[in-house]
């Protein structure tokens with residue numbers, strides 16, 4: 001059975017492939033939205049991560065009739081009232097430039113001693129006969145005063161998770177994948193929806209087998 005990851009962000013997709021390696025080894029085929037021809041562009045004008053995640057999952061499921069998992073995520077900074085939050089990708093403008101986003105965030109926090117923040121990831125699943133649902137994962141930490149590290153993507157060079165002295169961009173992919181908001185959301189997703197997806201996969205295998 002295919003699970004379409006309803007993202008056009010190649011870094012997110014890479015992390016999903018790493019995090020879902022066991023499910024893939026067990027027979028789940030992970031497909032990125034970019035590999036599915038003819039998908040509509042989904043407008044992310046929801047006011048919450050939940051809204052946008054559901055829009056993306058439902059949009060991809062409606063266009064393909066297949067199972068779709070979407071991620072809407074962002075960094076919430078306490079001293080900025082939770083911004084950039086749902087606007088994280090376009091914080092410095094519609095061109096979605098991560099370096100410009102990072103510069104703008106550091107400028108917004110210049111001289112500010114309260115640097116507490118969290119990454120939040122909301123995952124939405126949509127599929128045949130399944131009303132769309134969401135789960136969430138969070139990772140608490142602080143925002144640095146300058147970018148550090150070369151791994152990861154987006155705001156990773158600015159974010160130090162609690163319990164570490166390195167930023168997400170200084171940690172290895174394996175370390176980030178143990179504690180990240182996306183990893184935690186995916187663990188919640190597998191707890192909530194794993195049995196359902198395994199049953200759907202078994203049904204699909206039976207349907208597709210010559211004797212099924």
Ligand code: ITT
Pocket residue numbers: 006007008009012044071072073074075088089098101119152153154155156168180182
């Ligand atoms: P899709 O909508 O196609 O999934 P996107 O990049 O537009 O891709 P979002 O709308 O969810 O995704 O925006 C999330 C932004 O939050 C993303 O572009 C990054 O800037 C930031 N972000 C999310 N998760 C992150 C992570 O693990 N590390 C660093 N930045 C992250």
